[in-house]
Amino acid sequence: MNFLNSLISGLSLGSVYAIIALGYTMVYGISKMLNFAHGDVIMVGGYVSFILTMYVGMNGWLALLVAMVACTILGILIERLAYRPLRGTGSLAVLITAIGVSYFLQNSALLIWGANPRVFNSLFNGMKTIHAAGGQLTITPESLFTIIANIVIMIALTLFVSKTKAGKAMRAVSEDNGAAQLMGINVNQSISLTFAIGSGLAAVAGVLMCSAYPVLMPTTGAMPGIKAFTAAVFGGIGSIPGAMIGGLLLGIIEIFARAYISTELSDAIVFACLIIVLLVKPTGLLGKKINEKV
Amino acid sequence: MAERLFKNIGSRGLKGAVKGSEYRKEAFISYGILLIGYILLQLGAMTGLIGRNLQGQFVPICVYVSLAISLNLVVGISGELSLGHAGFMAVGAFTGILVAKILERSMSINPLILIIAIIAAALTASIAGFIIGIPILGLRGDYLAIVTLAFGEIVRNFMNVLYFGFDSNGKLRFAFNHTIEGVDTSDRIITGAIGATGVTKMASFTAAALLTAFTLFVVLNLKNSKQGRAIMSIRDNRIAGESIGLEVRKYKLMAFVVSAALAGMAGCMFGLNYSTLAPVKFNFNTSVLILVFVVLGGIGNIWGGMIAAALLTVLPEALRQFADYRMLTYAIVLIVVMICTYNPTIKARVGLFVDKFKPKKKKSGKGKTGKEAA
Numbered sequence: 001m002n003f004l005n006s007l008i009s010g011l012s013l014g015s016v017y018a019i020i021a022l023g024y025t026m027v028y029g030i031s032k033m034l035n036f037a038h039g040d041v042i043m044v045g046g047y048v049s050f051i052l053t054m055y056v057g058m059n060g061w062l063a064l065l066v067a068m069v070a071c072t073i074l075g076i077l078i079e080r081l082a083y084r085p086l087r088g089t090g091s092l093a094v095l096i097t098a099i100g101v102s103y104f105l106q107n108s109a110l111l112i113w114g115a116n117p118r119v120f121n122s123l124f125n126g127m128k129t130i131h132a133a134g135g136q137l138t139i140t141p142e143s144l145f146t147i148i149a150n151i152v153i154m155i156a157l158t159l160f161v162s163k164t165k166a167g168k169a170m171r172a173v174s175e176d177n178g179a180a181q182l183m184g185i186n187v188n189q190s191i192s193l194t195f196a197i198g199s200g201l202a203a204v205a206g207v208l209m210c211s212a213y214p215v216l217m218p219t220t221g222a223m224p225g226i227k228a229f230t231a232a233v234f235g236g237i238g239s240i241p242g243a244m245i246g247g248l249l250l251g252i253i254e255i256f257a258r259a260y261i262s263t264e265l266s267d268a269i270v271f272a273c274l275i276i277v278l279l280v281k282p283t284g285l286l287g288k289k290i291n292e293k294v
Numbered sequence: 295m296a297e298r299l300f301k302n303i304g305s306r307g308l309k310g311a312v313k314g315s316e317y318r319k320e321a322f323i324s325y326g327i328l329l330i331g332y333i334l335l336q337l338g339a340m341t342g343l344i345g346r347n348l349q350g351q352f353v354p355i356c357v358y359v360s361l362a363i364s365l366n367l368v369v370g371i372s373g374e375l376s377l378g379h380a381g382f383m384a385v386g387a388f389t390g391i392l393v394a395k396i397l398e399r400s401m402s403i404n405p406l407i408l409i410i411a412i413i414a415a416a417l418t419a420s421i422a423g424f425i426i427g428i429p430i431l432g433l434r435g436d437y438l439a440i441v442t443l444a445f446g447e448i449v450r451n452f453m454n455v456l457y458f459g460f461d462s463n464g465k466l467r468f469a470f471n472h473t474i475e476g477v478d479t480s481d482r483i484i485t486g487a488i489g490a491t492g493v494t495k496m497a498s499f500t501a502a503a504l505l506t507a508f509t510l511f512v513v514l515n516l517k518n519s520k521q522g523r524a525i526m527s528i529r530d531n532r533i534a535g536e537s538i539g540l541e542v543r544k545y546k547l548m549a550f551v552v553s554a555a556l557a558g559m560a561g562c563m564f565g566l567n568y569s570t571l572a573p574v575k576f577n578f579n580t581s582v583l584i585l586v587f588v589v590l591g592g593i594g595n596i597w598g599g600m601i602a603a604a605l606l607t608v609l610p611e612a613l614r615q616f617a618d619y620r621m622l623t624y625a626i627v628l629i630v631v632m633i634c635t636y637n638p639t640i641k642a643r644v645g646l647f648v649d650k651f652k653p654k655k656k657k658s659g660k661g662k663t664g665k666e667a668a
Contacts, residue, residue: 095585096628101629108622274444278437284437
């Protein structure tokens with residue numbers, strides 16, 4: 001039973017990672033940049049939803065929706081103001097700018113909301129925890145909804161990318177930026193859309209994560225951001241199913257390491273697994289092999 | 295387009311390095327900056343023009359300048375993105391502290407202890423660099439970056455559970471949890487997440503500046519050697535390098551290990567500059583900070599990185615008057631500077647403007663290289 005409980009919380013944590021990793025992986029796929037500010041968008045999403053429910057008295061679900069809209073706008077703004085001027089100048093320059101944006105978001109949050117940790121009101125406060133197998137197996141509504149949300153998002157996103165025109169445009173841009181432009185695809189719009197989707201999902205991840213681990217601080221997003229980035233690489237960066245598998249595996253490994261090996265070393269174990277995976281499959285679990293041309 | 299741009303800049307950088315006069319110029323400027331900076335800061339401290347707060351930053355400035363130089367070896371000269379430089383720094387710092395603690399029991403000449411500690415730090419950090427370098431250098435680009443990130447986090451995590459102390463016989467013992475066999479709580483020298491405590495401050499501005507000079511010496515000479523040119527040619531075109539018989543892994547590993555050893559030495563100096571040192575000092579943000587120096591100074595441009603490191607270490611101190619807005623201002627400065635230095639349109643305009651006053655300014659773009667574009 002202990003095993004099953006761990007597995008469920010691992011899946012739940014992994015789902016959060018997977019949703020965040022989607023933002024990383026899509027942005028990487030389309031603009032070949034590591035958006036280190038993504039983790040901090042999660043934090044902003046958490047704070048917006050927190051302020052709305054605590055001080056405005058808004059319904060949690062409505063607040064989630066507003067947070068999503070806010071983060072979507074934030075994502076588009078970040079791309080427009082900070083990343084677009086540097087497009088085509090090489091990934092390192094954009095990487096540093098992304099780090100600058102990350103500092104900016106963290107310190108803005110520090111100024112606006114203060115350094116004190118806030119206790120987040122769970123989105124699922126009224127709901128009951130499910131007890132199964134004679135009370136030994138517990139499933140919190142948080143984990144249940146996180147896992148469901150992950151599955152729904154994953155299916156919706158896969159359909160969006162493969163079936164709709166905008167999704168196809170996104171794939172075309174990530175395949176070959178220049179050729180896509182020649183085919184009449186609006187590259188700027190596609191990239192903005194990717195940032196919008198990624199940031200909107202970050203807000204969802206933020207609210208879900210803060211519901212399960214209810215502490216909100218300006219640095220709340222940093223570590224999950226790095227972990228989700230790891231998850232994206234784990235699954236093969238650029239691949240949507242890869243992000244899901246990577247995220248879930250990472251969450252499960254982390255929880256099991258915490259439960260059975262050592263709490264303090266759980267991060268080290270997660271990262272060691274990543275290194276081992278990359279040694280065996282250098283482009284991640286589902287990553288495409290890139291052939292080098294002379 | 296970007297690909298062509300990279301190759302173009304890359305080959306320019308290589309040609310520049312091959313020419314002896316270019317090398318001499320780079321060395322002249324780099325050592326010159328170090329010497330002038332050292333003299334100015336010393337004078338400032340002696341005449342009291344530089345406040346106590348800033349004087350406390352002298353050793354960190356030298357340490358960060360050294361780190362920027364050594365990271366430039368990996369990022370600029372070898373063309374690999376590394377996000378785990380603080381990991382090597384941590385290995386060096388904690389080795390240095392341990393060695394210094396042991397030696398202190400039998401020796402009393404601090405400078406000698408410092409030198410031995412630094413050598414030990416270089417040794418362990420290079421071993422760490424070797425262990426992590428061998429398997430990962432086959433990886434490309436961002437995958438290598440994430441593994442170095444992972445390495446940095448693993449090191450910090452291990453430091454968090456590492457406990458060292460002397461037992462009653464004066465023997466060094468260690469454990470991975472709070473209680474070390476036969477060691478009193480008060481005799482512990484490294485205690486997990488709290489880190490090292492009661493460290494004797496051995497670092498001085500002069501020692502740190504000498505270390506920076508040594509780092510500069512190693513990196514500049516490596517860059518200008520046969521091996522350095524091999525490393526740079528692999529950076530510019532891996533396949534071409536392979537086809538003329540260069541052992542890619544060997545040269546990449548060489549740059550990586552040398553860089554790790556130098557980072558360990560700088561870390562040791564950093565560790566012996568404070569009475570307490572927590573592993574959290576060496577987190578991902580520190581690795582990123584060093585990378586920021588390198589990129590802001592112009593990737594591959596050694597003296598550019600030195601200036602960036604010095605300025606950005608002082609900047610938070612100088613921004614103190616902005617109080618709460620300090621780090622926010624720092625972030626904005628960072629973004630604006632990045633956009634201004636790298637955006638093609640703005641760069642051209644700023645370049646024209648600067649050229650009016652200082653025709654040599656354009657050179658700063660020279661050493662920049664992209665990562666392997668293919």
